[in-house]
Amino acid sequence: MSALLAVKNLSVAYGGIRAVRELDLEVAQGEMVCLIGANGAGKTSTLKAISGLIASHGGSVHFDGKSITRLQAHEIARKGLALVPEGRGVFPRMSVAENLMMGAYVRTDRMAVSRDLDHVHALLPRLAERQGQMAGLLSGGEQQMLALGRAMMARPRLLLLDEPSMGLAPLMVKAVFDIIRHIAAEGVAVLLIEQNAHLALKTCVRGYVLEHGALTLAGPAGTLAADPAVRQAYLGEGA
Amino acid sequence: MPEGKRPRWLVFGLLALGLALLPFLVDAGLGRSWVRLIDLALLYVMLALGLNIVVGYAGLLDLGYVAFYALGAYVYAWLASPHFGLHLPFWAALPLGAALAALFGVLLGTPTLRLRGDYLAIVTLGFGEIIRIFMNNLNAPVNITNGPQGINLIDPVRVGDMSLSQTQTLFGITFTGAHLTYYLFLLFTLALIFISMRLEDSRIGRAWVAIREDETAAAATGINTRNLKLLAFAMGATFGGLAGGLFASFQGFISPESFNLMESIMILCMIVLGGMGHIPGVIFGAVLLTLLPEALRYTGDWQRNLFGQIYIDPADLRMLLFGLALVAVMLYRPAGLMPSARRRREFADAAE
Numbered sequence: 001m002s003a004l005l006a007v008k009n010l011s012v013a014y015g016g017i018r019a020v021r022e023l024d025l026e027v028a029q030g031e032m033v034c035l036i037g038a039n040g041a042g043k044t045s046t047l048k049a050i051s052g053l054i055a056s057h058g059g060s061v062h063f064d065g066k067s068i069t070r071l072q073a074h075e076i077a078r079k080g081l082a083l084v085p086e087g088r089g090v091f092p093r094m095s096v097a098e099n100l101m102m103g104a105y106v107r108t109d110r111m112a113v114s115r116d117l118d119h120v121h122a123l124l125p126r127l128a129e130r131q132g133q134m135a136g137l138l139s140g141g142e143q144q145m146l147a148l149g150r151a152m153m154a155r156p157r158l159l160l161l162d163e164p165s166m167g168l169a170p171l172m173v174k175a176v177f178d179i180i181r182h183i184a185a186e187g188v189a190v191l192l193i194e195q196n197a198h199l200a201l202k203t204c205v206r207g208y209v210l211e212h213g214a215l216t217l218a219g220p221a222g223t224l225a226a227d228p229a230v231r232q233a234y235l236g237e238g239a
Numbered sequence: 240m241p242e243g244k245r246p247r248w249l250v251f252g253l254l255a256l257g258l259a260l261l262p263f264l265v266d267a268g269l270g271r272s273w274v275r276l277i278d279l280a281l282l283y284v285m286l287a288l289g290l291n292i293v294v295g296y297a298g299l300l301d302l303g304y305v306a307f308y309a310l311g312a313y314v315y316a317w318l319a320s321p322h323f324g325l326h327l328p329f330w331a332a333l334p335l336g337a338a339l340a341a342l343f344g345v346l347l348g349t350p351t352l353r354l355r356g357d358y359l360a361i362v363t364l365g366f367g368e369i370i371r372i373f374m375n376n377l378n379a380p381v382n383i384t385n386g387p388q389g390i391n392l393i394d395p396v397r398v399g400d401m402s403l404s405q406t407q408t409l410f411g412i413t414f415t416g417a418h419l420t421y422y423l424f425l426l427f428t429l430a431l432i433f434i435s436m437r438l439e440d441s442r443i444g445r446a447w448v449a450i451r452e453d454e455t456a457a458a459a460t461g462i463n464t465r466n467l468k469l470l471a472f473a474m475g476a477t478f479g480g481l482a483g484g485l486f487a488s489f490q491g492f493i494s495p496e497s498f499n500l501m502e503s504i505m506i507l508c509m510i511v512l513g514g515m516g517h518i519p520g521v522i523f524g525a526v527l528l529t530l531l532p533e534a535l536r537y538t539g540d541w542q543r544n545l546f547g548q549i550y551i552d553p554a555d556l557r558m559l560l561f562g563l564a565l566v567a568v569m570l571y572r573p574a575g576l577m578p579s580a581r582r583r584r585e586f587a588d589a590a591e
Contacts, residue, residue, distance in 0.1 A: 078461045
């Protein structure tokens with residue numbers, strides 16, 4: 001089996017309420033995959049369960065052929081899954097430079113870390129200019145970029161992105177997605193969660209559609225974008 | 240900065256000389272009772288440094304911190320007093336007290352791992368009260384704590400043949416018990432300051448800041464939030480337990496009375512007032528809040544000198560002025576009197 005991330009039968013429940021039901025999902029090495037769905041469909045719950053922030057109710061998650069189902073969030077992060085949480089999740093009272101270095105917290109290869117830092121600065125020149133500034137004082141788009149940069153500092157094999165376009169101005173959304181594409185072009189696999197289905201399907205190779213906690217559709221992004229049901233429900237086309 | 244230009248050894252030399260001579264200067268200038276107050280201030284510096292790890296670094300609001308102080312004090316009293324007939328030397332009793340406090344730090348920490356902010360504060364407050372009430376009531380059926388009467392005749396610290404509760408003459412200089420205690424406490428305080436400084440600059444210190452800022456993001460960067468939070472509780476509790484043991488040996492008597500909620504709040508006030516997360520601020524806050532209430536006892540004398548009679552009972556006026564001073568500091572210096580650069584920025588952001 002070649003999938004980098006393989007999710008099987010994943011279920012998540014809060015109390016008695018099932019948020020995600022028997023979800024199957026795969027991301028191959030270096031692949032860009034999106035999970036789209038409306039507000040409350042269970043997208044964030046799925047991502048949190050994969051990254052170990054909440055316990056799953058059933059099913060399994062394998063990363064690189066090994067089970068990470070029962071691992072804790074920090075252990076999963078150390079395996080090479082970098083989560084960029086919803087609402088950016090930068091450390092607001094740390095400087096930009098400190099935030100980036102926190103991304104490399106578990107790494108001990110100092111030389112490589114400093115090379116990666118140069119690389120992130122080249123990728124995100126706006127951050128390079130604001131190194132000493134408090135992260136909380138950056139604009140929303142800059143914070144999203146910082147969160148991406150921090151995730152990159154962990155040298156991940158899979159990037160989990162939770163609504164990177166949320167609350168950003170259209171021009172910023174474009175800039176952030178350009179960076180995501182750039183990261184993916186470097187061979188990092190991406191699992192993108194988005195409400196903005198149009199943008200997500202345009203960016204990714206494959207997609208999954210989540211409705212009320214269950215997958216309803218899966219397939220190549222182009223096919224999904226052409227699907228009448230998807231067009232009506234998520235791409236804003238009237239019946 | 241002119242300080243930066245002065246050679247470091249000169250600054251350190253003057254500081255060391257000042258600290259070495261302090262009890263004699265205080266004795267000559269203010270009287271013997273103030274030397275004991277300086278000893279007490281050092282104890283509070285240790286406590287404040289310990290709570291600073293939990294609240295200042297890791298951002299876990301702990302309102303029951305005094306419980307660890309109490310545990311350290313009781314363990315020392317059990318192991319070095321006629322209560323159980325045990326008389327272990329201080330170098331054995333002190334670490335045991337600190338270790339038990341650390342264990343309880345982890346025991347308290349474990350159920351509170353999922354709690355934040357207000358909820359954490361309430362649970363820790365409850366823990367502080369539980370320990371105090373236990374100490375108050377564990378005198379029957381087996382007398383463990385001697386209840387509200389407390390434990391008496393606790394051994395003072397002995398170094399060789401020298402007891403720190405008696406006046407000694409060394410090198411032709413007379414040291415009272417309070418003087419000797421000062422040097423012992425100073426030694427421990429300096430050690431705890433050193434440990435705090437090293438922790439702040441370490442990977443552990445940075446991880447604590449990350450947890451304080453955003454726990455989810457911290458976990459996503461590979462930080463073991465559970466273990467690091469427990470470590471913060473355990474480290475803080477160790478400092479508290481150590482201070483408790485020293486307190487028991489210093490007073491010779493302890494009772495549950497000494498470990499009430501007010502004490503926890505006072506220690507928290509010290510670090511908030513001085514500057515949370517900033518070691519010099521925490522030390523300053525602890526010294527100020529130990530000595531200020533004592534200094535305010537003299538308001539009776541001031542009134543008599545000014546008006547010829549006492550209008551307000553000094554005991555009442557003392558707490559009134561103390562409260563006013565706290566309110567004033569929080570209004571005009573919300574980040575504390577000596578905040579760290581980071582905290583100053585936090586409050587500057589919040590004001591925008």
